[in-house]
Amino acid sequence: MAKKIMHRKSLIILCMIMAVFGCKPDPLEYARPDDLAGTIYTQLESMGTFDYYLKSLDQTLYPEPLKKGGSWTVFAPTDEAFEKFMSDEGFATFDAIPQERIQHLVENTIITDGWNTTTLTYFKSRFYLGQSFRRRTQYQAANREFDKDTLQHIFEWDKLDQQKYLMNYSNGRQKTVDYFLDSYMSTWGVEYSDYDFMFPGETFNEGDMKVFDANVSQKNVIAENGIIYALDKVIEPQPNLYENLSAAEYGGKYSMFKKMIERFAEIRSLGDQINEETGELEEVFQFRFYTGVENDALPFNPFDENYATNIDGTLAQAWGFLAPTNDALISYLDGNSILGQFYDSYDDMPLDVVGKFLSPYFFNDYWDICPSRLGQSYDTSLGLVDYKLEDVVDKRFCSNGFFVGVNTVYTNNSFGTIMGPLLLDENYSIMLGAIQDLGIDTALQSKSSRFTILGVKNDQFVDVADPNSATRKITVLVDDPRLPPGYDINVSGVVYMEVTGDPGNGNRIYPDPEASSPSSADVAYVTKTINDIVLNQIVDEDIDFGSNNYYQTRSGEYVYAFDGNSAAGGGDIQLGRSAQIVETKETANGNFYEMSSIIERPLGFTYSLLVDNATTFSSFLEVLESADAFITIVGSDDKLLNFLNLSRTFTLFAPNNSAVAQAISDGVIVDPSTVDGLDDLDKAIAKRDLLNFARKHFIQQALPTDGKTTGTFASMYFSKIVDFAEIYDEFSVVNTTSSISITNVESGESVTTSGITNLFSKRVVIHETSNYIK
Template sequence: MKVFNRLIIFLAIILFISCSDKEFDEYYGRPENLEQPIYQTLEEKSNFSSLLRVIDKAGYKDILGKSGYWTMFAPNDNAFSEFLEAESISDIESIDSILAGKIVKYSLVYNAFRTERLPDYQSSTGWIEDQAFKRRTAYYDSFRNEMVDGQQIVVVGSNRNNTNGSNYYINGDNNNKYISYFSEDFMLEQGYTSYDYNFFYPNEELTDLTVMNAQAINVDIIAENGIVHEIDRVLLPPQNIDNYLSENASYSLFYEIMENNLINYIFNEDATKSYYNFTGNSQDVFVKVYDQALPFSPNNENFFKEMDNDGQSNGYTLFAPENSVFQEFVNEVLLKNYSSLEQMPKYIFEDLYNAHMWPSSVWPSKYQASINGLDEEPRFDFNTDIIDVKLLSNGFFYGTNKVQASNYFYSVYTSPYLDPDYTLMTRLLNDTDGYRNLISNINRRWTLFMMSDDVMNNLGYSYDIDRSEWVYESPENGNIVTGNIAKQRALRILYNHIVYTPNNELEDLSGSGIIRTGDNELPGEYIKYENNRVYAAGNEVLENYVNITGSETQNNGIVYYTDNLLEFSEEAPGIDLKNLAEIEDSPFQYFFNYLENSQFYNPDGSTLSIVTLGTRYTFLIPNNSAIEQAVQDGALPATETGEPNFNPSTFEDQELVSNFIRYHIITDRIISDDGKVTGDYETLLQDNLGESTYLTFETSPGNLSITDNSGRDANFIPSFSNNLADRSLIHLIDNYLLYTE
């Protein structure tokens, strides 16, 4: 019974199928009005016979005649006629399969794009209008044989930027090349003009859609498996930046130094397997890997891959100096203090090539808005300094007749940076807490006092490479500190050697004067100079002044070579005040007499409990006559005979002295008569409500005046002022200051 039922069902199915063939075909069959695939569409036209023959030779007939989803920039027959003549090829049949493959695969863009979509960036979050000028093609270079260290090896390019030292090659990514085009919408939106296009293609016309140096003359031809845009030139895949640089003799020195110091060839098992599967050859394959400190890998076709298609909207840029100017730079700058390039540390080469590499497309009309791997703008004149221009598969190439005038190689920073005798100073400058970017800014003028390794070592400073930490051993007592404490100590000394001099204030050290180190945003301590000697507070204490032994001029200032360090003082300011009070007929005497008997003075170490060592202060010391006037006015305690009472016994008188002293000490600011500081600044005195009190300062070169909250004025006395102390200055003033509630 079951067999009979199955037979009935089977016959019914056969009957149903036979009756519904027509309906099935009508429903699921290929619609009659559907366009033909790309290959057949080209056949229907009368002007693509050469392209069709090339497609056949490339083995792409089946692909373009059936499935897929492509955009094809299709060169017409006239384009091939011009191509054959230009390449001295007799006829279309003489094009071999390799050349045919290059032509066809580079003309094919993944996915179908009508002209209105070509200028739009296909981001992972959606279309971004008028941001794209490139699309990824079906063409890639694959494996190459290269001579490396005298041995021929199989090499494949990085397909990622080597940003972390490991993610430089992704198996399965073929490093497909991009094709560039210039649409009217993109150019208008970005503010680019024919000037930008003609910078790359001087003799060509920019039209509504220009593909490399070809014009699109018949666009949006619809096919079943994509879109065809007819163009009037045959386009070959351009080299990438790596290939163009390495194969161009004009830049051989620039590339050679780069290859010797910043390129490695690393064996890759996945690439080796792919090579074997592709060729049957079991030879090892090496990935050509650029140093991870560089902003991009010139052989990577993929841009940054922060989004899959980010190469549609951006690319890399390299400025490469030609051999003669680069050789001159090597001789005069790099090798000024080194005997050979082999002796130079790697970071110098990293900085040098970062200075010539831009991780973005540098368009000719807007080049000043771009920054390189060192955050610098291009320092080239595009009208006179650019001698070679190429639009390559992964970016722009500019050959130049000058070297990028980078901050690191043309500033006062250059002097220690490119001198092996100043590695400790350079290490400090390069530290994350250092000042490299400050003094290498060629738009600001600096004076730099040099700190040689020998001098630093002799004064107890060294760097432990094995432990990666700074070490300081006191020459006086042999005490050793390491790590951050030692580093901060060295950095403080370093900042004494950096002086912002916008008007070349230290161009002549034969006279005498005082100047603040650092700059306006990060003020340092004060140093003095006299008869070609300089000194800081610590040098005065130790009586070991710094002699100038030589100098050199850089683009943003002057560098002085010295025989010693500008050391900070480790002496308590109370000692400095005591010393000033002990000079013969000292005008500081009366103030110090009150100070040494105050509640916060420690006579054992001459320290002040209200003052912290290493903190910025300005001490305003009324001279003896001003103290006498304060006593007469009742601002300080007096004896029964009206003389100054330096050692009052009552609490009220002690508080009077304490408040008087506090009001004459400015906290967290070092103020001199250089005109750098004007305004209200906080004293150590607090009012009855615990609020800060302030003094008002007016300064100009050679003058310093102070006003208290009641309007009383005082002026500093130049001949007894600007005394150096620990992160402080001590001034003598001609009047006392009094805070009134």
């Protein structure tokens, strides 16, 4: 047995020796083929038209990588391209080109990995044709030293404690090389004419490949370690959008716009780093730009080489960027602009105002400001910008986007519309906050509609009726010794409101200024109250103050405009007063009026208005009382109607005493004064009939005599139910500025207002009728 095992081991060892030493590859089979293309460097040598580019390479560290291995793509300018470059730049010989410039242009022509014209358009791991048009080059801007005195416009400049700052000018980013191919352009809808627009003097034809404004004369030249593209121009590193604002050829004509952008920049320390030139440790700093339209900052960072949103889209996307000239900015502010009404200089504008002003100049994609997108140029905030080709004075495709200089200022939806005065005048901060909290600020910036705002300043919220109470009044405290020390209503974000007239123990300041933090319930009450007051100052149409007519506000209540400059709400009419126009600001979508006082909503509910006019409506009041239609309000003499949902608005065509007497005579209802003497069954029937009689006179639509509101509307009376739904009587309305007639659609019976019209109670407009509704 032992001999057998030893024999088996010997066989195994012999097999292993044969496997290792007996199978040797044929060296000819694995030898480098004679016809294999050389490496990139040797391939360029053999092509014979890249001598200047090779000389450029030899002045850098790139010959070795391009000779020996790796994987690269090279965009190599031909000798002819170099000769044109030297001629254009005034270099008599190649040796006259500064070495630093040679270094930069070489780094700008080399990208990592070998990419053919198909794979160049892939985006990261998405192997879809036509997705990308950019790759990162080897070029990264070197550190630069800045003097404090050249940075006076940046954020918190006055806190800089050094005179000199060594800046990491690249922010760790590499610049890109941009190329245009049919597959990419068709995927993203970029027209050939768009390319021609972006690169003046160049024409894109089917089948072309361009690198910026250079023609690719040879594509997909295969080398052992990569791919070569021959260019007919020398392509140097392009400035980014921010850098381009101070390009020498512009002569400083974008300096004002640049200063505005720099107000969002700050300097941050990156700590000590080794200076590659000196070998010493030095503190290095970095420019940071505040971004985020939700915070009224820059929509994106024009200094950043990366296209960074929720993902790194650098290889597939590039920003669009408009820049108004100094002359355009000056003309706009000196002209009849909304900003010019508030500020004498752009430097005087608060940062949030500057942020809103800059918004229309930033676009998510460069093609948004190309000819094929004219009429649909939406900025990063989705605002439509009235951008026209005749406004263009300069163009350059930069390293991170497309720069277009314009000789005009594009009005921002925020400032150019009726929201402008609210945004620009801090005296309207309460009204602005309410509109933003209600979420209607975007709608009020729409230029497709017209609006009117009756402006309420912070100090005008004084002794105003609480819209949700029959007794309370409120006053917003702007400057009061009871408020926390240093309180500023425009900074705090908390609005303090004093309440009087509460029937219980609610007469106090909301929220409690002595509390360590505001009560959420108190804040909610203040917010709701202020919002409801502000809604009564906004009308979704133009007001003609000479019309002596009624206009519905966003609260659902009405304002009466008269005498050319006066307005009165329901409460003002009851009190015999009105508000006058102090100043008018015309905007792109309506007029903003500074008013002498707030527009008061109606002060009382329907009950109190009927009581105030009891000589006319005492019988109808008795109908409602006998029908048990009223709900008592604690602490108030006023009452609510139990069949009305006051989240909506209504009209009461109130029959006068004669009309009610006629209804009693006709046997439609019993005399309300006799109800209590009836037996239980007859009393129940009488109360039902009285309630139905009352409900017939309420229409589910507010109808003042404005001559405008017409149509068919339901009453509050229903005689049948179908599929669990009440079927209300319907009435057609004929409305003039002096009377209203309503006709029962089914019976044809009509009534017309007479006597008293346009009594405004909370959510209900009241008109007198001499006939009852049948």
